[in-house]
Amino acid sequence: MPAAPALAPAAPLFVVLNRGSGRGSADETRQAIEAACRAAGRPLTLRVVGQGRRVPDLAREAVESALAQGGIAVAAGGDGTINAVAHAALRAGCAFGVLPQGTFNYFSRVHGIPAPIEESLQSLLTGTPQPVQAGEVNDRAFLVNASLGLYARMLEEREDFKARFGRRRWVAFGAALATLLKGFRTWTLNVSAGGGTQVLRTPTLFVGNNALQFEQVGVEEGQAVEDGGALAAIALEPLGRLAMIGLVLRAALGRLGSASKVRSFTFREIEVQAATGASSGRRRVRVATDGEVQWMDMPLRFRVSPRPLWLVKRLDAKAERA
Template identity: 50%
Template sequence: MNDLSAVSSSAQLAMKADAPLFIVLNAGSGKHDAGDTQQTLAGIFDAAGRRHEFLLLDSATDIESRAKQAVRLACEQGGIVVAAGGDGTINGVAQHVLGHPCAFGVLPQGTFNYFGRVHGISQETEVAAKALLRAIPTPVQVGLVNEKVFLVNASLGLYTKLLEDRETAKAQLGRSRLVAMGAGLMTLMRERRQLRLTLEARGQSRSIRTPSVFVGNNRLQFDRLGLPEGEALEHGQLAAIVVKPTRALAMLGLALRGALGRLGDADNLIRFPMHRLTVHPHRHRMIKVATDGEVNHLRAPLVFRVAPEPLLLMVPAPEDRVEVK
């Protein structure tokens, strides 16, 4: 039995079938009103006789305090911390669950939800909530960059700029896929900055100019982009994608290849799996890094690695798993 199997087996023995749920609910995620979502979830858990408590988020600044409160309650009462929201909310709650002896549940309500989908969790709130009642605690890999958690990906450079410009456009023009796509295209056409970095991985060091570095921790996202390095994520590694210095039209070509699931055919990418990657930015002490879509300012050097301990995720039972489409 390997380490993850041992963790899973011991967790299943320790987890009570009626473990209380402490639900951190983001009022700003998803298509439905938070009040309606809370009412729906409460009805499901009440009908099942499952004790639960909601900790509502009014803004992003609430995540730390609400997540810490949920973790404290779960640890004291043998409960489960549940994040209900998009990738940013799920990441923010997971940051505080990691390293504590309590399980983590997910009720995805954002747009992409790669983390939930790769583990067979339904994107429909009612379906996911009912599956959570029968879910099995299972250890899953977590990525870290300077101790900041990422469940899906972490990046610096152009991808981070894309996220910032997308959020600015949504704030001005409304939240829609069309607005997000338009903002992304404008960023690709206008952005010219290149990062000067030294990368250290697998015992080798390399200096490079690049518009973007992307480190992934989600097999589904890599498969959708057509990148075979996603297989490494099943073997305790992360996968890095570094873009070679590239003109605007070539960047648009990369974006198109990604949309078509053919990014693996591109010859202007450096791709490699690794357990640890150290990035030394030239001239920068602080640098913007996006983790699961949220932008942070981190101090250099940046160290990307697999967390030494897994996150104990409540994964749907086999009969409740939703196949990825």
């Protein structure tokens, strides 16, 4: 494993702040960050998303500055913001920090980073870089999950619901049901690993890197993710709309893993290609990484990243299960 990034004394923070994330006031978040850094004597550079400034560009700038000055590139926002900064930090070997502002905050919770801004700031300002596992799909990092098919479409359409009704858990659940009622297609996929290939017919392939998310839906393979060195996948067998709605309800109750129409497995690296027939000819597909949907070329290569993500957190941090 490579050495941890060296932080300068009073390591400066380079924060990418997404004003559109979370339910609180962005101005209050900014003021809290500025006040905490002032009190700790830590230099701060804030890069605010908006007015034509895209998150990936700001993330790259934050990482470049952090590397040059022995500082920390920090994401203050939801999953999309965290993913963008983490992707840049992972590739560069830069120290990475999180001030979670999202709806579910799976990544920060599994690493014991509290949601209240004052508490997450204290964790960041008193923490040290520690290696944590990231996943990759076609070299794009993901911290929580990556998916194609129905789940990716659910995430894409969920953003419209959030814009109309707010960023709450019941809104996400209602958006999922609305997507299911529209209908969905079945994919035929060749999944290759270790010299062998299996054919999956499924409306969605979900690959996770977050033990807490698997635990909450009741899939045991999440334990392999928590132990480290593996990702876990879920594929649903072909189903009708009512049966699929039933599976969504089972997931909400934490009983998805016991359903007969659910296949799950763990791996370190797989390659996914559209099989001859129903899905053949599709060279580019929509893939969601930590909730952000983008086009990717087939085949899709999912793997545990060979590089650690150097997350700044306290040594005594405990995962939040609630």
